[in-house]
Amino acid sequence: MNIWQFVVQVTVILNSFKCIQSFPDEDPEDTTGYVDDEGPEVTTGYVPVYDEYKKVLAQVLFRHGDRSPVHSYANDEYTEADWPQGYGQLSIKGMQQEYVLGAFLRERYTSCQGLTINEESCLKLLSEDYKRAEVYVRSTSYDRTLMSAYSVLSALFPPPFREQDTSSMGSAELFSVWQPIPVHTVPMEEDYLLGIGKCEMFNKLMNETLMNLTNPRMQEMLSEYSELFAHVAEHSGEPNSVKGMDKVLDPLFCEYVSQDTGKTLPSWVREDTDVLGQLLELRDMYAEFSVPGTFAYLKGGSLLKEMINHMIGKVNDTVAQRLFLYSAHDTTVIALLQTMGLFNYKAPPYTACILVELLEKDSDYFVQILYRNDSNSEPYVIEINDCGTKCPLQMFVDKYLPSLPENIVEACRGTGLNNVNEYVTNYVNENLSPVTVLNVILASVIVLTLISFLICYFFKETSGRSSAKYMPVPTEMSDLS
Template identity: 30%
Template structure:
């Protein structure tokens, strides 16, 4: 991804100094790319709920496209992101092929629509793919499973062990809360009209206020002094609480790591010969959990259209992984260094480093 790492936006939330070794330089210059995997967050959306004292809870008046839906701004964000990927990977993947491309989405309207917009920007039909002169677009299959069976992109498949472990984490965090924290909960309860007593409750209200702000609705006067600063810290803690320890990482981010790394391993062994691209459309928590399962610890809440890009390269019969990250659709992705590895990271080393989160079987381990 030579184009994408030539610029680093100063607004990114993580600054990484990249010390390039000889292998990294060679990979920059040779046609070594074998497989690309893109994980992206959906685009700008409407709130997915309202609260009791919400001045904008009249959905038909304020949110005519519906709650939790992709806005026009969100559509454009992902379309432009697709155009960026099209430019970057044009020589590697000049046009869409069902053999080369596999697209997966969580089972939400906004994630399905977001990745369709990304694909529209990436795979503009050319030549014999043009089926209608009135629209420069082609249909591309997007696959998903119901949310109650999803183990990877919005992991809500039944897993008692995960929820019991997370409840322990929440209790531990609650035991360390201060009088100021309790005052915040009481204030938010009084003003919102909803019971606010946990970091999950704060995160839910914070997200609602954030979506209203992003959609240019003035926030109530009572939010001044608590939003965003005082509520943001609790919301970020909520986001990482799903992968607070090794056990939680295995269940919430590990399943996606397991799936992706299996694809890299299969490719390195000669399997999936025609496959060149996997795309995953999901959520902010998906990206946080995936990165934390890889032992990246310092990431805040990804913005709309945030993306993680992984590349598998082959050099002198050895396989290497490179990873890039963008906090938002408008930011140029920049290269990261896998924890406990070099740039690029040998695939075998990456497999060793992620062995724990990839091990076991979800359906068995969840009910131990």
């Protein structure tokens, strides 16, 4: 057994004790005793409550804003020329939606809202002005997601606006009204983080899913909406099939949400309110089929792995950033939720976002996941299966990391998941800092020395007694070999 395997095994043992002790004694959501009942009545904003959990890292995945359809159907009265900028492009409304999201993120991460009752204990995560070392932004290589990222950033880090003479716009004064912030991307065929790259296995499994009419969920959908399928096929010019309906749903939905810009739904939808309602219901079912949970890890696993990597790195002081932003698509949001077993089977709306926050309390770390799918209300906290709403980091890692592919490219070629123990060893090699490794080794030596002392003491005390029974080394320790 090499030194890394030894370190990993001891680390797992030590962390198992830490996880057992990491659960708070009281409900973390219970604010009893922290509200200043004698203070003035709060009528605006958040109730000032001291939050024992400090945000140390936030990773936010969000969907782009309102857009034009990505295609039309056979009998669609609208062509690409009828949509500003063409198919699949972010609309003005979409830019506004993303700006609102950016303002929400600014309020959550650059202010002390809801965190304290005095200025001294402010626990804000980010600086109010853009700092390169604090933020990293990644987007898929689509116009609508890149533009969505820029729209979010324009509200998250607004420039210090002030009156300007237009004659100075060619000088450095320009940057008092404009704050450029870099957004990183990679070619679509190479993007396994937010897309699926060239993932033959995902495409193969998706085709099998859509063609498998014996699937209980598929049968349920086809049976419940059989009349709708026939009605849509008759008027749309598309086949009466799962793929035919898929070709129609997106254009109709875009026309539905764009009625304020003069677009109208076709009469065969408009004249029957049941048709529209069923189409919206069907969108939710198609969202479920878009990234099935059984192989969601091929699309969401790389992102979850990176998020875990960032959290471990933050704890080990090897990650400087405090905020990672990911601008992507509804299927990306679904994939991440499905990979964690947290999807609610509702189609994510425009600007839907998942907030994965790393919290610190008394030198222990917890993961909190929130989902914002309504711009008119606060995001709701998701309860992680068997781990609660504030999941100890080690438990979170142990829960998800072993099921994620070590090499997504190989997984997309059909190669199975690698051995879990080897994967954990590699993960530690890549992410533990030298100082942390030294601390682990020292702790291991101390633990082993203590165990040796206890064993020697035990044998000394029992050596003269023939009736004494041998006490084996605990199973967890004997597994070290």
